[in-house]
Amino acid sequence: MEIGIVGKPNVGKSTLFASLTLSDVPIANYPFTTIEPNVGIGYIRIDCVCKEFNVKDSPKNSFCIDGNRFIPIKLVDTAGLVPEAWKGRGLGNQFLDSISKTSVLIHVIDLSGSTDIEGRPVSPGTHDPLEDIKFLENELDMWLYSIIRRHWNDIVKLTKMRKLDINQVIYEKLSGVKLSIDHIKNALSSISEKLGVPYNKWGDEELIEFTKHLRRLSKPIVLAGNKIDYDIAWENYNKLKEMGYDIIPISALSELVLRKLANQKIIKYLPGDNDFTIIKEDKLNNKQLRALEKIREKIFEKYGGTGIQQLLNHVVFDLLNYIVVYPVRDPNKLTDAEGNILPDAYLVPKGTTLKDFAYMIHTDLGKNFLFGINIRTKMRLKGDYILNHRDVVSIVSTV
Ligand SMILES: Nc1nc2c(ncn2[C@@H]2O[C@H](COP(=O)(O)OP(=O)(O)OP(=O)(O)O)[C@@H](O)[C@H]2O)c(=O)[nH]1
Ligand SMILES: [Mg+2]
DSSP states (O other): OEEEEEOSTTSSHHHHHHHHHOOOOOOOSSTTOOOSOEEEEEEEEEEOTHHHHTOOOOOSSSEEETTEEEEEEEEEEOOOOOTTGGGTOTTHHHHHHHHTTOSEEEEEEETTOOBOTTSOBOOTTSSOHHHHHHHHHHHHHHHHHHHHHHHHHHHHHHHHHTTOOHHHHHHHHTGGGOOOHHHHHHHHHHHHHHHTOOGGGOOHHHHHHHHHHHHHHHSOEEEEEEOTTSTTHHHHHHHHHHTTOOEEEOOHHHHHHHHHHHHTTSEEOOTTOSOOEESOGGGSOHHHHHHHHHHIIIIIHHHSSOSHHHHHHIIIIIISOEEEEEEESBTTTTBOTTOOBSOOOEEEETTOBHHHHHHHHOHHHHHTEEEEEETTTTEEEOTTOBOOTTEEEEEEEOO
């Protein structure tokens, strides 16, 4: 599972990426700072079960700070997108390649309105971010449409001649875009039904409708309304929220500042906290102190935080519908074979059964599955048990 960070140039995509991954990537106030996509690891945050079980955990695939478990997830920061990128304009082709593998997109928009449609700096409040939302959706739709259009006649012909399943044929022909067969099925049947025309009679108009539906399913978008440190952002945020957009207000730059200072132990701050504490005031100059004061006043008091952690959690839990499950080997000590307590926290899709989960951990564990134990209740679980968020389970197998 990969999350793509997208948007027009110069809105703060790389700043968001850097704040989520703490990697050192080029950030600058001009368009096309990023050319090659940056790939890195961000972390979602949950209340760790260690508190409830009253143990000091020793995580391996994730980490735990003050009872908060941080679980890794792959992120891709992409090149800025300009109108008509789908025709190869700007860095269009690089961009589109880099989002092929993603299952959800974070669209960073500039709520301060201080960048024009191509990312050039303009005075704050002069550009309407709504334009950027529409343009990006259109770019993505047209990109997918251009691919589908190219293959469509072949798809229809092949399906008819060889009496194949149309969904499977689309899936294979468009394998580069990493669509799921369920999404194809869903889009094909709902658009055929809605338009009352079978797919083999579709013209361009029907194909565009199909593409739009498929794009919404396969690359859903969350808006990250960036630069909320500008006063004008408040108005734009509320306007877009009232229009029904799924938008999280963020300040990537503030988060980056806070995470760097927290890393140096100058402040105490965990991503997702609704406040921070200065620990070593003597390590900060006046300019930094003023910047922190401003972050507290303009971001924390007004919005309740930088929004960065909330954004990532929202994407993973609400859009992708994932849950977290802890597997342990020893049901009493909550350890793995090496004695690590609550070593792993897995992100799995909602609806995953215990047996599916066993296969995810190891094929042998799936093949030789006997039963599971719910550590909270000590009850035995069958293979078809549907896992819940924050379940702790032990899987017993014949080996
Ligand atoms: N005021 C303010 N500025 C920000 C914020 N986030 C990013 N910026 C600034 O926006 C400018 C562009 O940031 P980048 O992260 O390079 O933007 P990008 O979207 O990756 O740009 P390209 O790679 O060129 O597409 C830089 O000057 C950042 O400091 C924020 O939360 N508030
Ligand atoms: Mg960039």
